[in-house]
Structure formats: C-alpha cells, structure tokens
Amino acid sequence: xxxxxxxxxxxxxxxxxxxxxxxxxxxQTLNTSRSAVADDTLTLxxxxxxxxxxxxxxxxxxxxxxxxxxxxxxxxxFAGGYEIATPFGTLVSSNITPDVETGIGAMTExxxxxxxRHGQGSEGMLYPAMxxxxxxxxxxxxMHDLWDYMSTVEPVxxxxxxxxxxxxxxxxxxxxxxxxxLFFDNAGFDGDPEAERGRYLVDGAGHCSACHSxxxxxxAEMASAYLxxxxxxxxxxxxxxxxxxxxxxxxxxxxxxxxLRTGSDGTSVAAGPMAEAVEHSLQYLTQEDALAVGSYxxxxxxxxxxxxxxxxxxxxxxxxxxxxxxxxxxxCHGLAGEGITGMVPAFAGNTAMLSNPTGMIHxxxxxxxxxxxxxxxxxxGMPSFAWKMSDAQxxxxxxxVRNNWGNGAAAVDxxxxxxxxxxxxxxxxxxxPTN
Amino acid sequence: MTSRKSPGxxxxxxxxxxxxxAAATGLATTGRAAELxxxxxxxxxxxxxxxxxxxxxxxxxxxxxxxxRATLKAAFDRLIPADDQGxxxxxxxxxxxxxxxLSRPYGEGAALYLDGPMNREREAAIMGAAQVFATPRDRYAxxxxxxEAYAQATDGxxxxxxxxxxxxxxxxxxxxxxxxxxxxxDGQAFFELMLQNARExxxxxxxxxxxxxxxxxxxxxxxxxxxxxxxxxxxxxxxxNLTPVSLIPND
Numbered sequence: 001x002x003x004x005x006x007x008x009x010x011x012x013x014x015x016x017x018x019x020x021x022x023x024x025x026x027x028q029t030l031n032t033s034r035s036a037v038a039d040d041t042l043t044l045x046x047x048x049x050x051x052x053x054x055x056x057x058x059x060x061x062x063x064x065x066x067x068x069x070x071x072x073x074x075x076x077x078f079a080g081g082y083e084i085a086t087p088f089g090t091l092v093s094s095n096i097t098p099d100v101e102t103g104i105g106a107m108t109e110x111x112x113x114x115x116x117r118h119g120q121g122s123e124g125m126l127y128p129a130m131x132x133x134x135x136x137x138x139x140x141x142x143m144h145d146l147w148d149y150m151s152t153v154e155p156v157x158x159x160x161x162x163x164x165x166x167x168x169x170x171x172x173x174x175x176x177x178x179x180x181x182l183f184f185d186n187a188g189f190d191g192d193p194e195a196e197r198g199r200y201l202v203d204g205a206g207h208c209s210a211c212h213s214x215x216x217x218x219x220a221e222m223a224s225a226y227l228x229x230x231x232x233x234x235x236x237x238x239x240x241x242x243x244x245x246x247x248x249x250x251x252x253x254x255x256x257x258x259x260l261r262t263g264s265d266g267t268s269v270a271a272g273p274m275a276e277a278v279e280h281s282l283q284y285l286t287q288e289d290a291l292a293v294g295s296y297x298x299x300x301x302x303x304x305x306x307x308x309x310x311x312x313x314x315x316x317x318x319x320x321x322x323x324x325x326x327x328x329x330x331x332c333h334g335l336a337g338e339g340i341t342g343m344v345p346a347f348a349g350n351t352a353m354l355s356n357p358t359g360m361i362h363x364x365x366x367x368x369x370x371x372x373x374x375x376x377x378x379x380x381g382m383p384s385f386a387w388k389m390s391d392a393q394x395x396x397x398x399x400x401v402r403n404n405w406g407n408g409a410a411a412v413d414x415x416x417x418x419x420x421x422x423x424x425x426x427x428x429x430x431x432x433p434t435n
Numbered sequence: 436m437t438s439r440k441s442p443g444x445x446x447x448x449x450x451x452x453x454x455x456x457a458a459a460t461g462l463a464t465t466g467r468a469a470e471l472x473x474x475x476x477x478x479x480x481x482x483x484x485x486x487x488x489x490x491x492x493x494x495x496x497x498x499x500x501x502x503x504r505a506t507l508k509a510a511f512d513r514l515i516p517a518d519d520q521g522x523x524x525x526x527x528x529x530x531x532x533x534x535x536x537l538s539r540p541y542g543e544g545a546a547l548y549l550d551g552p553m554n555r556e557r558e559a560a561i562m563g564a565a566q567v568f569a570t571p572r573d574r575y576a577x578x579x580x581x582x583e584a585y586a587q588a589t590d591g592x593x594x595x596x597x598x599x600x601x602x603x604x605x606x607x608x609x610x611x612x613x614x615x616x617x618x619x620x621d622g623q624a625f626f627e628l629m630l631q632n633a634r635e636x637x638x639x640x641x642x643x644x645x646x647x648x649x650x651x652x653x654x655x656x657x658x659x660x661x662x663x664x665x666x667x668x669x670x671x672x673x674x675x676n677l678t679p680v681s682l683i684p685n686d
Contacts, residue, residue: 283468327680331663367478374469384479388683426479432642432683433489433531 029181032120034188035113037140038147044098044112045105045155049148058149061142064205064289065135066281071096079103079156083165084129090165091129094121099155109147116143117188119180124173127163128184128219134207137189137200183220198296201289202227206281211237211273228303229355234424235272236359238352241300245307246355253294260290262342263371268352269345271368271382272359279371305355310408311399321400324393328385329401337405343370343380348405357398357412358420364394365417365426386426391417393429486682489535489644497537497572503579504530505595507629510582513602514633521654522647529636532645536632537572544570565624571632578625581616642683652679 049055062068070093073082082093097103104112107122115121119132126132138146163171180186193200202208213221214230229239229246239247248256251265259265260282263275270278285293312318326335332344339346347353353360362368365386372379385394395414402409421428490496498504511524521527536542549568558566567574582605586594590601597605608614609626616622636645638652640660646652652659659679667675 279470323678323680324684326666327661330666335666369476369478372469372471372474374467377469377471379471379474381478386479387485393684427482430485430488430642430683431491432681432685433491433493433528433644 025181026177029184029186030118030120030177031186032114032118035110035117035143038109038113038143040108040110042108043100043105044107044109044147044151045100047109047151049151051148054145054148055152057142058145058147060284061138061146061205062149063281063284064201065138065146065207066205066277067096068280069276070130075158076154076156078150078153079158080160081158086129086166086170088170089163089167091127092160092162092165093129094162095156095158095160096150097153097156097158098151099157102157102159103155104150105155109144112147112150113143116146118186119176119184123162125176125180127173127176128179131207131210133184133221134204134210136184136186137204139189139193142205179218179220183218196296197289198292198294198299201285201293202296206293208240212240225303227297227300228305231356231358232273234358234362234420235274236356237274239303239305239355240297242298242302243305244302244351246305246351247303248297248351249302250349250351251294251298253291253298256294256297257287257290260285260293261287261373262375263373264342264345264376266341267339267346268350269339269343269370269380271345271363271370275369275371278373283371283373283375308354308408308410310406311403311411313400313404317396318400318403321396324389324397325400328389329397332380332382333401337401340380342376343378344382347401347407350407354402354407354409357402357409357416360398360402361394361412361417361420362424364389364398365421366424384426386421386428387430390429391415391421486640486642487539488642488683489531490538493531495531495534497542498530498534498575500579502583502593502595503575505593506579506583507533507575509595509597509602510606510629511633511636513599513606514630515637516599521650524633524637526647527637527650528641528645528647529633532636532639532643533575533632535644536635537575542570542572544572565621567621567624571628574620574625574628577619578616578628581620582625585614585616640683641681649679649681 067078070082070084071078071080073080073093075081075095076097078096080093080095084091084093095103098105100106104115104122107115111122115126116132117136117138119126119128119130163173169175189200189204191199193204209221209227211230211232212227213223214225214228216222227240228243230237241247242249244250255265259268259270260278262283263270263278282290313322325333333339333347337347345353363382365384367384368382370376370378370380389397391414394417395412398412399409401407402412420426495504498507508525508530511529512526515524515527515529517523517526524530540546547570549570553568554561555566555568569577583594585605586592586597590597594602594605605614606626609616609622612623614622616625637650638655638657639645641647641649649659651657657679658664658675658677660682661677661680667677
C-alpha cells in the first residue's frame, strides 16, 4: 500500500480543536465566497462541455495537478480506490467520475470548486491527503477549464467508503475543520499567476511542497523550511532550494526543465513517487512551463544546510565497499560514479543524494524504476539487493558512494537499513552455510 | 452549453489559464508525453528466482551412515586430493554439498525421466549409452555399500582404510568398466557420478555448501559472480588477481 500521498497522515489529531476556534478565524478558513464565481445549478452529470479548447486546457490543468496519481488506480480512469495508509487508519481516494451515485455527478461546478480549492466536499470536509491546500491557489479560469474536462470523463460506478478505514475520531470529517483552521491558507494565489508562472505551478497545481517541504507532527507543511526536503512514504524528496551541497544549487532552469519533462537532467533520474509524478504529470508540461518552474526554483534562497566533509575511503570498511561497488554497482553506475546519461543516475555530482539517505536505502532494498516518458523510454530498473546484502553491507556501500567522487555526506546507519527493511517488508539477506 | 458565465469573474483571470500557455508554445524540444502501462514497477525478484543455499548447521541428512561417508570421502579425496594447489574435495566441503543436493530435487532425480515404457535390457542399445534408472539418492545408497563390500572382499579391509594407490587402482578399474559392483550398481556409471559431483562441489558457488573459502575458484582463477568485466577486457594475458566473489557474499 505505498502511498506518496500520505500527506495528511499526521494530521488528524487536531480534530478536536475545531470546536474551539470559532469566530473570524473559522470564518476565513471555511469561507468559500470566492468560489461563488462558479455555477451552482447544473450538476456534472447534467453537463457535458463541448468547448474543445476549454476541455484541452482543463486536461492540462488535470495533468499539472496529477489527479490521476491518486484517483486512477485500477478501477478505471478517475474512479478512485487508491488506499492511503495513515497512522490513523486507511483512507481511500474518491471516485471523481461524473457517476451520480458513486462519483461526483451530483456536484455542481460550485461544489467542485469548494471541494478542490477549499477542502469542502459533498460528504463533508476532505482530508488533507487531498492537496486542496495547494489547489486553493488555482485560478478561477483553471478551475472552470478543469470542470469542463471532468465533464468529459466517462462515469464509472465504483462505490468508495473514503474514510471507513479510519479509526475514531479520525473518521469524523468535521475534525478537518480544526486542522484547516490551524494550517490551511484558504486564500488564492497571492500574486500574478501569469508573471509568476513558475511559482504558480509549483505552489498550485504542482503541489510540490506536499512532498518537498518537511511536515510538522500534525502533518502540516513547515513554511519555514519551504521546499527544503521532506520524507514521504519511505522516500526522501530532496531539497529544491539553491543550496549547492544538497539542493539545486548547481542546476540551471534548463536542467530542471529536462528533469521534469523526461525524468532525468543527465545526472539524476527520478525514482519512487517522483518517477510517478514525472510519468503521470510533469512530462506533460510544456517546455515553457517546465522552464518557468526551473526559473522559479533557481530563484529560491539556499537552505542553510552546511556541507559535510567527506569521510575517508582509506578504511578497511571502505576498501571492502569499493570492491562491493565494483562487483554490484559499477556496471550501470560506472566506475567513476558517472551513471548512464538519461537512464541510470550518476553518483558524482549528484547533490540530491547527499542529505537524507532514506530513498537510497529504499532503492537498495526494494529496487526502483526510472519513469517511462515520451523522451526517455527505457524506464531502467534498479534491482533489489535485499536478498544478497546485509544491513551493514547496504549501509557501507551507500556511505561509500556518498563520500566518493567529490561527494561528502554522513555515514549511513545500518540500524536505519534494518528499520527500512522491516517497514518495507523487504526480505532478509539469504543465509549461507558459512554464516 | 457551459456553466461558466459568472458575473464575478475577473477579466485578467478569464484570459489567463494554464492551458492557454500550453496552446501557445509548441516549443517541444522533446518528444510527446507517453506512458507505458502493464510493466512491473517492482523490481524485487520473486522468491522462486532466488538461489537456494545449502542447509545450515552441518549435520548430514542423507549420507547418515558413517561407513558410507568414510567411503565417499576416501573416493572424493583421491579424485581431488589436497596438494599445493588447494584443499581436497572433502576439505572444500564436497560431502556437505552432495548431502545437501541429495536432499533436494536433484537427489530425487526430479530432472530425470524414470518412468516407462522402457525395456531395461535394451535401453542401452537403443540409446547408445548405459542408462540409469535410479535417482542419485538411490545410486549413492546402493553404490557406497557396494564399494565397501568390494574392498572387504578383495582386500579384507574397509575401502577408506586402503592405501591411496590401491584406491586409485579401484577407481581406475571402475572408470574402465573392469570392476563389477554387483547387479544393482553399474560401477562405471557410479564412478562418473562421483567424479561429476566432486567437481560440482569443488566449483559451485560456496552458498551451496562446497567450494569453501572459494578454494576451487581460487585454484582455477575464476573471479566469481561479478556483474561486469569491462574494466578488464583489455588486459589480455595479465595476471588480474581478482578476488573471487560469491553470489551471496559474507563479508
């Protein structure tokens, strides 16, 4: 039950606070008046747009927002059913096809705006696993177009009990009002979405901070560490600021655009949840939009993460790791850590892997796959090494690549590998007759 | 029919949308977006593709008779004796290797066709070679006592107690088909089976119980389960001194 979108995971405890904070605060959080621009008479089931331009634009909004990531999972396009494990129980993504009984066919455009931008759905408050926290920034026009697109979606009957797997009191949707009051900025985009196209895409539809910003104990993004990296579902979403040691400090807007549209900037290759995001969403961005995102990201102030002095490779452990690297890794990642352009990540000059090693441990234990995109179609696979390497061996080899070829990073702790092995249900190393 | 005519809409917002920009560019330095469906995202190997290591613990499961084991050890250690090139077959774990294999499908003859129709008397003529109708497990169960009985009958001593030269003589006789081990055992075929299994135990990956410390691989200069030899491909005729690597390394 992997879930990138464990987003609202830590969230729900706040529930109770809802009752307390009435007044203006609550009013601002719950106020949907800016979405009164949308029609409130015609339901989605009754409406089928014939405005082909609007539909095409709406599809692009849908791609940019990556709706399919959660809402298309085996039951048909947008028919929901994706199970999201949280510490409070299991959430299931909703059916957002125009089916009246089981989808959103009974919603008017106003209802749709309220759900997507304000987190207020037809069955009550949405859980913030749905990134309405970011979609709140979507312009009226983008929302109108998205509505037109959704009207063309094939209705699918697929009943979903979204929060039936949540434990009390987290199965009380009203609880989210409390969370919203604490953490949800209900306002629209606070700038000119045309002039600040990159920021609009990153903070709105792209909902990048959902993964790339760290979250507090209640599952809310920490604004003070905006896009400075976060752990999501056993993967690390790297620092996207201009930090030269662990972030995008050395990257140009063009390289970032390439990464978004193809899955690789020539050095690193998307994996895990980011591979899915590239595959289902980001590869659909126009070059202009991808460049806008790149330009915005390269304009961010660097986080204050300091460089780590490289560990010595002269120790017995690192010499052994060098042999292990040659035997197991070098065929694809290269003897000089150079990788294979556009297919296999390089280690040399790959700053994204020098901070939190969670994703690397994950890839070692479960394997990983590059995204399949229109440009880079190999979708090369990283095999799992769980069956042939112990926790100590995995840690050692990761420490080696993180401290070779000009890299410098903290040693990887075998205990972290052991924990991840357990969390992921990865198999133990095969026991041999001599150990 | 649309539902978007709404009085409060800001003109600027009406003109602006994510999609308009999409229509305007067409700059595509790169190809069309494409998604591939139906291929596995998981890359972990399924359990039945993984190697199955030898049992751990060192106790024998099939070769439980001490005399049988002594006979086998004596034969194996003449086929591959200890010398300055490396350890003997038994020192390298060939008995443990064989015992483990005999406890598995190999021992049961899972890959052999052992059912009829067949005419045992004529199979060898039809097939052009001696045919064996027993599983490896049964062949050792019959062959080792037969070998011991042969030594007792001819030399009045246990096979394992014979001199190396005498054992060589018997093995040579078996190989040549000149020694009769009785009706139930084809001596020549049994010799070939032991030779094959001794070699396998000496050279198989250590995870299967033999080739201890990769002694067999070190002897012949085999570098083991390495993934890629491109760094060495141009080093023809050079001593590479590569440390062999097991499929499941223990260091």
